[in-house]
Amino acid sequence: MISRLFSSTLEGVEAYIVEIETDLTRALPALNIVGMPERVVKEAKDRVESAIKNTGIQFPTKKITVNLAPAEKRKESSGFDLPIAIGILAASGNLISKGLSDYTIVGELSLGGGVRKINGALSIAIATREGGFKGLILPEENAPEAAVVDGIEVIPVKSLRDVIQFMKGETKIEPFCVDLEKLFDSAGKYNVDFSDVIGQQSAKRAIEVAAAGGHNLLMIGPPGSGKTMLAKRIPTILPEMTIDEALETTKIHSSIGLINSGKGIVATRPFRSPHHTISNIGLIGGGQRIKPGEVSLAHNGVLFLDELPEFNRNVLEVLRQPLENGEVTISRAVGSLTFPSRFMLVAAMNPCPCGYFGDPYHTCTCTPNMIQKYMSKISGPLLDRIDIHIEVPAVKYKELMTKRKEESSDDIRERVQKAREMQNERYRGEDKIYSNAHLTAKAVEKYCKLDSESENLLQTAIKRFGFSARAYNRILKVSRTIADLDGEENIKPAHVSEAIQYRSLDRRFWL
């Protein structure tokens, strides 16, 4: 007898529907799984057999063939355990149900017949809806994630027995429901705030400008000056996530099982800070089974690279495509996948190997040669993509001890949001321009016009500091953002002079 039911699995971060056929024939007992199963699916055999036996049902002594269609796609997921078990029970007549193919079923089995959580529940729920199914049967822990998708019934189960009884109609399981708005509100809280950072007013201002225009940012300062602390708080002042953005990011996190059970959705902008020993694949994504890398995990959030010069040079070079396109395409023998990766790059570094170059309180022990070598680890093309460079000096002890009330993230975010709204309005008709940071050279000419006074100021600065043509463009873009923060339609001299401040690397004597 043949049974037929549906499951779903991931390919990258998106899911597709898999049809599971189970055939029982009279021959020497055996259990074979076909349809390009990877190791984890092959091992399902033993889990399924034990789970069925331990649920108190006799495992059929027949030759069992399980086919996973489409057969040409490589399948690697423990989520097939549960549907395979149900398929075997249905084919052997232990479970007669008409509604079997109305649902997609996913779940990993424990030997005792319990159901364990799986990865990618959100994408699977979306695939279920698009496939026109009535609902999705999945492990209880994954229910909050899947329930975000409306239009399908999300049936949470704890064990194989639950599924059998549900299918037979012996017990009713209430579909899991969430109030998306409510979930979004409650999950959208950060546990850090800008008011935690004492002092560093100029750095804070620069960060606000970066957030308002979506500019990438490089912070240079001695150890302990608060670079990491500042960076961690950048997500809190970025505009609030929209539900679409949250779902995009959740999908990526869910595909590698990073969603806390119970939370269900990533409603805060992610902050990813990989260690500098990270490999290309870790950063960009890839691997035997193609997985998203840090750039994709930081999608719609912040990617923080601390100790930038310590990163392997070619690791930094591979950053260029995602920075440029907002997505990354990974091609391997098994296929090619595209992951979204629109993030704000925040980098931090010391001014020299010992960290104290230019620090008034410590003596730097580095030779000019060492400093030059250190700086040269960052390539021009990468620096080219970072609009704002700032110095973060060490905080004075006295300043640290003042009990001044610092501005909270909410206040700053309000200004950032306003500036972003101006930009959205301005770039409505433009393709691929979401904020000032995305302006192309041509668009800069169109949108960043200077009056004669500002023009003069910029000319003087260029002569005096020897700015390159590249720097000129960057300054214009950043001035545009500063003007937006001020709510000005035209760029004023004050905006330009502030923007000039944010080119430390072009002004410092080491470059």
Place this chain on the structure above:
Amino acid sequence: MNETGRRGEDIASSFLVKRGYRIVGRNFHYSKYGEIDIIAVHKKTLVFIEVKFRNSGKYGSAVESINSIKQKRIVKTARYFLSKKGILGKVDTRFDVIAIDMVDGKERIEHIKNAFKGEI
């Protein structure tokens, strides 16, 4: 066939008959490939039974001695049996193991149903 082996199979046969199995064959040989100790029918299922008899637990228990090579031999022989009778793919089949250990002069019988599969 040595004395111990036969004794074990006798014990196993009477054990099975008591439980409603109909013995249809004993010591079925497939030339040099292997041998099946007992072939029985139980509730429309053809059961191939390997009997293991151990006098002492000194060398491990009876069950442990049925390794994958032994299992493959039994499967091969079973397949030969089915095709010779022309019933390959027409009946349900199963592989059982009956392990008999002598503990303090008494037999301890363990019947493992569906002990292994037909494809290894």
